[in-house]
Amino acid sequence: xxxxxxxxxxxxxxxxxxxxxxxxxxxxxxxxxxxxxxxxxxxxxxxxxxxxxxxxxxxxxxxxxxxxxxxxxxxxxxxxxxxxxxxxxxxxxxxxxxxxxxxxxxxxxxxxxxxxxxxxxxxxxxxxx
Amino acid sequence: xxxxxxxxxxxxxxxxxxxxxxxxxxxxxxxxxxxxxxxxxxxxxxxxxxxxxxxxxxxxxxxxxxxxxxxxxxxxxxxxxxxxxxxxxxxxxxxxxxxxxxxxxxxxxxxxxxxxxxxxxxxxxxxxx
Amino acid sequence: xxxxxxxxxxxxxxxxxxxxxxxxxxxxxxxxxxxxxxxxxxxxxxxxxxxxxxxxxxxxxxxxxxxxxxxxxxxxxxxxxxxxxxxxxxxxxxxxxxxxxxxxxxxxxxxxxxxxxxxxxxxxxxxxx
Amino acid sequence: xxxxxxxxxxxxxxxxxxxxxxxxxxxxxxxxxxxxxxxxxxxxxxxxxxxxxxxxxxxxxxxxxxxxxxxxxxxxxxxxxxxxxxxxxxxxxxxxxxxxxxxxxxxxxxxxxxxxxxxxxxxxxxxxx
Amino acid sequence: xxxxxxxxxxxxxxxxxxxxxxxxxxxxxxxxxxxxxxxxxxxxxxxxxxxxxxxxxxxxxxxxxxxxxxxxxxxxxxxxxxxxxxxxxxxxxxxxxxxxxxxxxxxxxxxxxxxxxxxxxxxxxxxxx
Amino acid sequence: xxxxxxxxxxxxxxxxxxxxxxxxxxxxxxxxxxxxxxxxxxxxxxxxxxxxxxxxxxxxxxxxxxxxxxxxxxxxxxxxxxxxxxxxxxxxxxxxxxxxxxxxxxxxxxxxxxxxxxxxxxxxxxxxx
Numbered sequence: 114x115x116x117x118x119x120x121x122x123x124x125x126x127x128x129x130x131x132x133x134x135x136x137x138x139x140x141x142x143x144x145x146x147x148x149x150x151x152x153x154x155x156x157x158x159x160x161x162x163x164x165x166x167x168x169x170x171x172x173x174x175x176x177x178x179x180x181x182x183x184x185x186x187x188x189x190x191x192x193x194x195x196x197x198x199x200x201x202x203x204x205x206x207x208x209x210x211x212x213x214x215x216x217x218x219x220x221x222x223x224x225x226x227x228x229x230x231x232x233x234x235x236x237x238x239x240x241x242x
Numbered sequence: 243x244x245x246x247x248x249x250x251x252x253x254x255x256x257x258x259x260x261x262x263x264x265x266x267x268x269x270x271x272x273x274x275x276x277x278x279x280x281x282x283x284x285x286x287x288x289x290x291x292x293x294x295x296x297x298x299x300x301x302x303x304x305x306x307x308x309x310x311x312x313x314x315x316x317x318x319x320x321x322x323x324x325x326x327x328x329x330x331x332x333x334x335x336x337x338x339x340x341x342x343x344x345x346x347x348x349x350x351x352x353x354x355x356x357x358x359x360x361x362x363x364x365x366x367x368x369x370x371x
Numbered sequence: 372x373x374x375x376x377x378x379x380x381x382x383x384x385x386x387x388x389x390x391x392x393x394x395x396x397x398x399x400x401x402x403x404x405x406x407x408x409x410x411x412x413x414x415x416x417x418x419x420x421x422x423x424x425x426x427x428x429x430x431x432x433x434x435x436x437x438x439x440x441x442x443x444x445x446x447x448x449x450x451x452x453x454x455x456x457x458x459x460x461x462x463x464x465x466x467x468x469x470x471x472x473x474x475x476x477x478x479x480x481x482x483x484x485x486x487x488x489x490x491x492x493x494x495x496x497x498x499x500x
Numbered sequence: 501x502x503x504x505x506x507x508x509x510x511x512x513x514x515x516x517x518x519x520x521x522x523x524x525x526x527x528x529x530x531x532x533x534x535x536x537x538x539x540x541x542x543x544x545x546x547x548x549x550x551x552x553x554x555x556x557x558x559x560x561x562x563x564x565x566x567x568x569x570x571x572x573x574x575x576x577x578x579x580x581x582x583x584x585x586x587x588x589x590x591x592x593x594x595x596x597x598x599x600x601x602x603x604x605x606x607x608x609x610x611x612x613x614x615x616x617x618x619x620x621x622x623x624x625x626x627x628x629x
Numbered sequence: 630x631x632x633x634x635x636x637x638x639x640x641x642x643x644x645x646x647x648x649x650x651x652x653x654x655x656x657x658x659x660x661x662x663x664x665x666x667x668x669x670x671x672x673x674x675x676x677x678x679x680x681x682x683x684x685x686x687x688x689x690x691x692x693x694x695x696x697x698x699x700x701x702x703x704x705x706x707x708x709x710x711x712x713x714x715x716x717x718x719x720x721x722x723x724x725x726x727x728x729x730x731x732x733x734x735x736x737x738x739x740x741x742x743x744x745x746x747x748x749x750x751x752x753x754x755x756x757x758x
Numbered sequence: 759x760x761x762x763x764x765x766x767x768x769x770x771x772x773x774x775x776x777x778x779x780x781x782x783x784x785x786x787x788x789x790x791x792x793x794x795x796x797x798x799x800x801x802x803x804x805x806x807x808x809x810x811x812x813x814x815x816x817x818x819x820x821x822x823x824x825x826x827x828x829x830x831x832x833x834x835x836x837x838x839x840x841x842x843x844x845x846x847x848x849x850x851x852x853x854x855x856x857x858x859x860x861x862x863x864x865x866x867x868x869x870x871x872x873x874x875x876x877x878x879x880x881x882x883x884x885x886x887x
Binding site for chain 6: 698699700723726727730735736737738739740742743745746749
């Protein structure tokens, strides 16, 4: 069963975050392999694999939350990539970040937008949507 | 023009938050009527009125952000109502709150869920979806 | 010397927070008297006693910070009282709270304003400015 | 395997939080039983069951973190109870909360201490340590 | 009317933030021009243009809030510049940042002070007050 | 007496943070020497010098709180060093950071772990435990 969670989580992680997700997992291997395993099992194996809400809505909500919290820039960038990977448009991401000015203030929205700009440029260079 | 923002904002506020939104506006009238006006003009007249993202996605993102921030219980409840008012299902709200355990920890998700339970009960009593 | 800090702190605490400050100190006496002493010595004996910035500016800044943090309602109320005690006007307090919508979002500003409304009512009942 | 996590988690939850933990789980049963299951499986079945750090240190660290975050009063109270249940002294809890004045400011420490005072009173009434 | 807000906001932005403010606006032009417009219209056209509180007090309060939140270093630096631009002294800025140790802890105050040191050095190089 | 606090604080600072602590103090000397003095007197002279809780538990709790807050990376690194300096093992630090995934979410735990990895590497290069 646990193995199922792990396998399901790995597939979901690849679907959403692609190589960036695997790099995070890899970077934890020498210091905290169990945290790497938990990242795969709980967020991806348990939560993102749940029915009841589509992946696009889940990713937009994560971009919203990380923009609002304002203290997790690397993960915000990973999930802006993730949103685009699962079919959100750049416009939708820009919209959700603008909206966070209302709930977490303009600095949070500005810093979220600068993260989005970096991600869009990285994808432009690679010819990704 | 400003008048347009105000009118557009009032309509959007009613569409999303119904009577609860108007109560918030009313409650500011004696102490800070300009803050009441700004609430109508900027979040509702400017942001929620933007094309580029549907209202359901906007409301789910707001529920996500307020659950993650964990310090704005009254506004979280207003927007759980708002999500349901614009067509989100209770299941989608439950899903988005569960997901916040990943990004803001279990206490944030638990307190978000307790807010949802209160809202669902209020709506059950009034026969609302 | 330490005694000087304590005495200077008690005087500053009374000047700013009046009876409300003393109640906080009193309420800590049985569980953590040293925390009560630190509150007197460091914030009031050291910081608020410093020259270089007037008390009104200090209190407005504290109201701003606590409104923005949004997770310390009791202390926010104490310092809205404090601001008025040292000569700020209600209008200035309302202004600083509105301004926090820009830096911490509308929920933070709204909850700050509701705290101010409670404080203003308490003072109206007592005939205080 | 998953069943093992659940069973191990339930035992750990009872060991740490006693009846309070079970009440939280019970309160989620009608609205989000899966969140209740995750609470048992991940925090308690996975994390608190790990070797490498004793339960007392884990509970003190949780009290520290929740005091510092300052936006999860119900969970802070549950874990002050939990700390005492696994062998921490009241003095140790008071010390860790005082220490948070350094890292999260005096309002966070004060609100943490008021939570501790409530917990200590509840336990006094029940004749608990 | 909207045009008035925009023009009033641009003037206020220049008065407070000078070239730094315009750079922020410019940097948003390709990704989110509407967010740039909102920054001009709401914070500067609406809020900072309000009577009832002088610009120096407004800027000090913003430095206080951003130091306390601790997650918006670029905006904190812009507003330390802004405070000096509208007539605050370096001493007043140092004082307000020290004070945040009380409300948000020593790490927040230290990181705020390191931001101030950078700003002061930038201004020293340009011969600014 | 104040002199006692300062001397006691300097000794405690050296015991916990070694050269890193002194560098922080030194870096404040030109801009805010009083903040440097307060850092020595209150956190180290008053709080860390208290009996009632051992230094190892205090340092683990600080690592927990700073990981959870997620907005004070430099201080988190200083206190991961500090934890190791006073006798905590790397395993204990890894455990406490993993645990924060439960209370502040996975991004906070991941960023805390990346800070720990940097600290461990710095110490490997210097042949420190």
